[in-house]
Amino acid sequence: MGGLLRERGGLRRYWEHVLDDSKWSVTKMPLEINYTVYLSYEYMPSYLKQCFLYYSLLPKSKPYNMDQVVAMWMSEGFLHGNSSDLEELGRNYYKELLCRNLIEPDKLYVAPWISSMHDIVRSFAHYMTKYEALIAQDGENDILTKLSSQKFLRLTIETNQLQSDEVDWKSLHEQQSLRTLISTIQIKMKPGDSFIMFSSLRTLHIEFANVVSLVESLHQLKHLRYLKLVNTNISVLPGNIGKMKLLQFLDLHGCENLVNLPGSIVKLGQLRLLELPSLSVIPRGFRTLTNMRKLNWFRAHMDGEWCSLDELESISQLRFLTLYELENVSAAPCAANARLGDKKHLIRLSLFCTSRLENDGLIKEKEGVPEEEQRRIKKVFNELSPPHSIDNIIIGGYLASNSQLG
Known part of the structure; x- marks a missing residue:
């Protein structure tokens, strides 16, 4: 939620808009699905949604660095733009997921660009791609x-x-x-x-x-x-x-x-x-x-x-x-x-x-x-x-x- 509010801006009316959003009352999802994650997902731009969902496919037991993830996104055709800059574009998407707290730096690794996804967030992504x-x-x-x-x-x-x-x-x-x-x-x-x-x-x-x-x-x-x-x-x-x-x-x-x-x-x-x-x-x-x-x-x-x-x-x-x-x-x-x-x-x-x-x-x-x-x-x-x-x-x-x- 902190990542979502950060993206919406610091004015009170923007935060109230999130609070009053009708998506909080959606009833079609299982009770175990976190509504806060759902709302964050709904406010996400379409280009980032597919990258986020794809990240959830990565095995939890293995570390994947940013460049490996970006390469997979490119292979699936999720990145569009000048071919010479696609890797940089993918890194920006990755950093945006970090800023939204949908992935987080993995504390087990010193390398700054090895991240993990919280189980609650991962469960939501798996539900969306079932x-x-x-x-x-x-x-x-x-x-x-x-x-x-x-x-x-x-x-x-x-x-x-x-x-x-x-x-x-x-x-x-x-x-x-x-x-x-x-x-x-x-x-x-x-x-x-x-x-x-x-x-x-x-x-x-x-x-x-x-x-x-x-x-x-x-x-x-x-x-x-x-x-x-x-x-x-x-x-x-x-x-x-x-x-x-x-x-x-x-x-x-x-x-x-x-x-x-x-x-x-x-x-x-x-x-x-x-x-x-x-x-x-x-x-x-x-x-x-x-x-x-x-x-x-x-x-x-x-x-x-x-x-x-x-x-x-x-x-x-x-x-x-x-x-x-x-x-x-x-x-x-x-x-x-x-x-x-x-x-x-x-x-x-x-x-x-x-x-x-x-x-x-x-x-x-x-x-x-x-x-x-x-x-x-x-x-x-x-x-x-x-x-x-x-x-x-x-x-x-x-x-x-x-x-x-x-």
């Missing part, structure tokens, strides 16, 4: 009945941490109209399972699942904008992933068995975010992905005269960039080819030498790094200097002495 969305926990007795008796546009299946029953992939086959599928549980897979019946999907988020049997059919998701496979056991992406022309967000965090990215990934011209597993090798031609805004764990590696950093030259729209294994760069001119200083939109840059980096972030045996190698690393880092307008720089595992930095 005919088009299902939020289920594995182990619920009636989940299979719900899946077989009603068609949903959005489905979330999460672990309730008390039971670990697996859902069979086949039990989802009736949900052919799904636009969003979020699963944080183990799903039973068998050879022959595929995505062929989910051609309407825009957003696919799967964690901790054995999805090897599904990977080869990813290209059938022709409308998919958002693909997140977290901590899965995949070791390859399909060679025809380049057919997913509308894909904008690809997050492969924690897929440590995935080493080589297929060459066709360079055909994903709409890609705005790429989160890579730590051992992945960048294919040549990566420079064609000029729409990229966020690129995390881009590995520096050499192949003869070619360096993966060369591929960054034409990717000028980057806002967030993380480079690692920079100790592999053989000479400063290779780093200069990345032209980081020309990337005027860059907000945060993270640079890591990782070969001697311990889990605590400290360098092991720093005194054993030869002077020649320290001088080379210094020159490489100097060539990776960002534009003066950058907000944040993070450096880890720097092998040269502190006096040589800069």
Whole structure:
């Protein structure tokens, strides 16, 4: 209610208008639904309503930061405007939900943009979406009945941490109209399972699942904008992933068995975010992905005269960039080819030498790094200097002495 009154303004007559609103007397909702939340929802602009309701689909047991939420909103088509500013528009919507107290900063996390939704608010949102969305926990007795008796546009299946029953992939086959599928549980897979019946999907988020049997059919998701496979056991992406022309967000965090990215990934011209597993090798031609805004764990590696950093030259729209294994760069001119200083939109840059980096972030045996190698690393880092307008720089595992930095 405080958020609603704040939006209405500080004059008494505006607050009295809220007090006298006829919506307080609505009788069609169950008694357990909070009328204050309902009134706040009714005063919300239409563009914000759909974002608010969608937020309630996110599993309670997992943290989601602001940029992840905004990416999902974009994938569903909730954000409209200049394509270069959609992420910023989404962040403004997110902040507006915070100001209205419909979501709140999560006290469990230091990061300021990880939020949660109060159970009362979440219950209201689930009520409003009950005919088009299902939020289920594995182990619920009636989940299979719900899946077989009603068609949903959005489905979330999460672990309730008390039971670990697996859902069979086949039990989802009736949900052919799904636009969003979020699963944080183990799903039973068998050879022959595929995505062929989910051609309407825009957003696919799967964690901790054995999805090897599904990977080869990813290209059938022709409308998919958002693909997140977290901590899965995949070791390859399909060679025809380049057919997913509308894909904008690809997050492969924690897929440590995935080493080589297929060459066709360079055909994903709409890609705005790429989160890579730590051992992945960048294919040549990566420079064609000029729409990229966020690129995390881009590995520096050499192949003869070619360096993966060369591929960054034409990717000028980057806002967030993380480079690692920079100790592999053989000479400063290779780093200069990345032209980081020309990337005027860059907000945060993270640079890591990782070969001697311990889990605590400290360098092991720093005194054993030869002077020649320290001088080379210094020159490489100097060539990776960002534009003066950058907000944040993070450096880890720097092998040269502190006096040589800069």
